[in-house]
Each structure stands twice: as C-alpha cells, then as structure tokens.
Amino acid sequence: MRKEPRQARSRATVETVIQAGARILGNEGWAGFTTNKVADLAGVSIGSLYQYFPDKLSLVDAIRRRHLEDCLAVMRKSKADGLSPVQFVANLVHAMVDAHSIYPGLHRVLLDEAPSSDDYRNPNSEFEIEYLNYYAEAVGAYRNRLPNGADHTAALIISDAIDGVIHNAARRGMLTDSTMQSELVRLVSLYLADAGDEATA
Template identity: 65%
Template sequence: MRKAPRQARSRVTVEAIVEAGARILSEHGWAEFTTNKVAEAAGVSVGSLYQYFPDKLSLIEAIRRRHLDDCLAIMRRSGEGQKSVERFVDDLVRDMFAAHSLNPGLHRVLLDEAPSFDATRDPHSAFEAEYIGHYAAAVEAYRASAEGASNRVMAMILSDVMDGVIHNAARRGMLGSVELKQELVRLLCTYLAASDR
C-alpha cells in the first residue's frame, strides 16, 4: 500500500476498495480488473484509490493478504478450547470452505490469472510459518502415536490436502458440495487419528 489508513474513515475507504476489488475479480476475472471499475464499485474516486494503492498490482496483493489473514484467523480459532478430532476437523473444513465461498470466483483468479509476487510463494514467509504451525499444533494434540512422520511433515501434508481440495473446488465451482466437505473431513480425521503402524 502507498500509505496506511490511520483514521476510521480511511480504514473504511480502504476496506471498501479491497472488497470491491475482490468482487470484480470474482465476477469478471483479471482481464476486466481495472482501478476505474474498482473505484466505481467502491463508491470512491480513482484519486482516492490511488492514495492507498499505486496500481492494480498493489491492490491484488491487498486482496490476497486479506484472504491469507482470514485463513490465519480461522486457524487460530480452530485451536481454541477442548475439541474432539472430529469437531476440530469439521469446524476447520466448514470455516475454510466458508471463507473461500465469499467471492467464489476470486480464488480461481488469484490462483490462475492474476500475477503473484515472490513473497506470496515464499515457503519461509511469516504467514507460512504460522499457518503450518497451527496444523502442527493439531498434530501434536490429536495424533495417536509419537512414532512415524514428524509433526511438521504431517502438518505440511494436512495443509496441502486442505488447500489443494479447496482450491480445486474453487476452480471446479464445487465450493458448495456437501459431499466434498464430508469426504475431506473423513480424510483429515482418519489421517490425524490413525495409529502409526
């Protein structure tokens, strides 16, 4: 961002711009994504948009960052309280699908059309460390045995399964599939709760 919003009104403006950008990407794709369309949909002038975002690439990164922050918030909530493995996984799958369903076309565009930056793909980023860390905490809490794969390896597998299923569901227009969610829950529960051989 060009500058961080300091006042409540500025934060509302930035949020309106980011939300409008997410809607336009979701509904029209990268090819039709322009700052003029975003400003109009957000109800602000293009000049106001440029106060915070110097170009549409910076706006894409803000949209992507908001999504990643939403995913981290879900992971933080998922680890709260004492839950059975089934409840933990069911809540996590439900909330992750819900987050990806807000603007269902957005994730396909972010994954397949919009440019991304090296920081987004960095496997050593602060986001990745925290995200995998939440899965590792789940492995620590729920795995049946201390033998076998390390917590970190199991955490990466759980994360990759979750992300792969949800992102491909977004590509296929299947985010609303009850059967897909049920099968993902079954898969993750089986992996987390299975005793090592």
C-alpha cells in the same frame, strides 16, 4: 500499499476498495479488472484509490493478503481441545469453505490468472510459518505431545490436502458440495487420528 491508512475514515476507505476489488476480480476475472471499475464500485474517486494503491497489482496483493488473513483467523479459532479428530476437522473444513465462499470466483482468478508477488510464493513467509504451526499444534495435541519435526511434516500434508481440495473445488464451482466436504473431513480426520507410529519410526 502506497501508504498505511491511520484514521478510521481512511481505513474504511481502504476496506471498501479491497472488497470492491475482490468482487470485481471474482466476477470479471483478471482481464476485466481495472482500478476505474474498482473505484466506481467502491464509490471513491480514482485519486483516492491511488493514494493507497499505485496500480492494480498492489490492489491484487492487498486482496490476497486479506484472504490469507481470513484463513489465519480460521486457524486461530480452530482448537482441537476436547474434540474428536472428526469434529475438529469438520469445524475446520467448514470454516475454510466459508472463508473461500465470500467471493467464490475470486480464488480461481487469484490462483490461475492474476500475477503474484515473490512474497506470496515464499514457502518460508511469516504467513506460512504461523499457518502451519496451527496445524502442527493440532497434530501434537492428538499425539499427546508438543509438536516435533514429524508433526510439522504431518501438518504440511494436512494443510496441503485441505487447501488443495478447497482451492480446486473453488475452481470447479463445488465449494458447497456436501459430498466433497464430507469426504475431505473423512480423509484428513483418519490421517489425524493415526497415532503417528510410522511418522516417528
């Protein structure tokens, strides 16, 4: 972003622009995505948009960051305490599907069409570290220990399984497919319920 919004009115403007950008990107794809269309839908002048986003690439980065923040919010709320693996994974999968369903077409565009920055592709980014740590904590909880190296590997596998299936479902327009969701829950919960003897051998 060109500058950080500090006042409530400025933050509201930025939020409106990001939401408008996500809607247009999801509906019209990268080819139809322009700052003029975003400003028009957001009800702000193009000058106001450029105060915060110097070009459409910076706006796409902001839309990506908002999606990653939504995913982190899901993980922060998803606790394994007192839940069976099936219950925990079902809650997690359904919440992740909801996060990807706000603008269903958006994720196909973000994954397949829109350019991305190096930060987004960084496997050691702050987002990746925090995101995977939540999965590792859940794995450790079901193995009755603090997360160790094997649990972090399991967390990576679980994360890739959930993200991969949900992202491909978004590409195919299948996010609301109940069979897809139930099969994903079955796959991950069976893996998570494993005592992990093989992982620690």
